[in-house]
Amino acid sequence: MGAPDSEDGQGLIVLEAGADAAGLRLDQWLAARMAPDFSRGRVQALIKQGAVRIGGNVADSAKRKLAAGERVEVALPEPEPADPQGEEIALDILYEDDALIVINKPAGLVVHPGAGNWTGTLVNALIHHCGESLSGIGGVKRPGIVHRLDKDTSGVMVVAKTDRAHRALSEAFADHGREGDLKRAYVALVWGIPSRAVGTIDAPLGRASDRVRRAVVPEHRDDARHAVTHFTVQERFGEDRKEFADAALVECRLETGRTHQIRVHMAHIGHPLVGDPDYGQAFRTKANRLPEPLREKVKAFPRQALHARLLEFRHPDTHMTIAFEAPMPSDMSELVQAFREF
Structure with a gap:
């Protein structure tokens, strides 16, 4: 994330709008300052939740234009508990770090909860396995699914554990590897x-x-x-x-x-x-x-x-x-x- 002007350690980020920020939309400027950890959509959601203040007052619109020298505070809420819930399901883990996890999915395991498969899915298993290491995808402690395998197809899958990893991997898969190594x-x-x-x-x-x-x-x-x-x-x-x-x-x-x-x-x-x-x-x-x-x-x-x-x-x-x-x-x-x- 772009370095904040200050951070109090309790999830409050304090930024100051410079001369180059004058006339820019609040969501546009914040997304640029908080990249790559926060997307513009995530910033807009924080504004809508009342988590962004300008000069001590709650920002009322993502479209609000900034003035040079304004103090902007962003109160980051704790990630919400995951829904669905975690379940203890065995996983064949090929690799894991703070950003992502790579698994060898067995045939028969549904990737994401849905009609007819609300439990017993890969997502349920990952929520249980990753626990507190999930930093929050879109503000929720859940794994970031960037690609899927059919229920009865086995093999290698990568899943994001952070917002930043989720966005980067999603972009790579959406691009089909044309601009990167996929x-x-x-x-x-x-x-x-x-x-x-x-x-x-x-x-x-x-x-x-x-x-x-x-x-x-x-x-x-x-x-x-x-x-x-x-x-x-x-x-x-x-x-x-x-x-x-x-x-x-x-x-x-x-x-x-x-x-x-x-x-x-x-x-x-x-x-x-x-x-x-x-x-x-x-x-x-x-x-x-x-x-x-x-x-x-x-x-x-x-x-x-x-x-x-x-x-x-x-x-x-x-x-x-x-x-x-x-x-x-x-x-x-x-x-x-x-x-x-x-």
């Missing part, structure tokens, strides 16, 4: 073998017929979002056994990060993920064209075969590029091994 690599087991060993899928995504699913849509549609996935075929299975269904292990690297992007894009080119309940339904009978015991392993696999293997990003505090990898979980690695052996 790399995301996934491994997927897909039906069929792509005709190209390396390829790019550039197809906009929008809502399908229901609220949850996504589909490739015309780019002129209002809800169309630019989406690009790069893929590389790593292994081929059943290529020389034409009597059986074939499959491939594919690495996917995201240039953008849309909801269900890999799942929709791979299905779009005719290679849906094995086990995908939403985008691979038309390929369910493929399992019938596999030998035993592989056939039953595929039919029993309860989720899409997708794992976030690698996440690389710039640390919001140190600005060093750091990378984390997580091996495939046992259920998916055993399924891949079964394909290797058939």
Whole structure:
């Protein structure tokens, strides 16, 4: 945060408007002085709460214009307790410091509370684990979710613990790494073998017929979002056994990060993920064209075969590029091994 003119140690920041502040909006000037710890939206919320005084009087508007020499006081409230509540849920922690935590999310764990999943989520687990080390995202002691993995997708995730880290990481993910160091690599087991060993899928995504699913849509549609996935075929299975269904292990690297992007894009080119309940339904009978015991392993696999293997990003505090990898979980690695052996 820009250095305050004084701070009393009790959450009161005292600033003095210089000559360059004359005529500026209060929220604009404060956001600049308190960056990077406070966004303009956070400053506006503090003003609305009556936490900002000018010359001893409560500031009545974020739009108020400043005069040179005015004394501005900002009373920082204690972060509010988190809602939802923390729950003791085991976490596979790859890295943690004061700014962020990196975890290897297991398949089956929902990231954020919502309809049908108000408890037992990653957020509940992080609130319990991080405790007082959460300094407050937007004034609330909660973890800052900057990207998500589907419930049944496993792998590496980073979560912010401070407002500053939350903003920096959110900007990096929103920018998709174009202006910084952000790399995301996934491994997927897909039906069929792509005709190209390396390829790019550039197809906009929008809502399908229901609220949850996504589909490739015309780019002129209002809800169309630019989406690009790069893929590389790593292994081929059943290529020389034409009597059986074939499959491939594919690495996917995201240039953008849309909801269900890999799942929709791979299905779009005719290679849906094995086990995908939403985008691979038309390929369910493929399992019938596999030998035993592989056939039953595929039919029993309860989720899409997708794992976030690698996440690389710039640390919001140190600005060093750091990378984390997580091996495939046992259920998916055993399924891949079964394909290797058939």
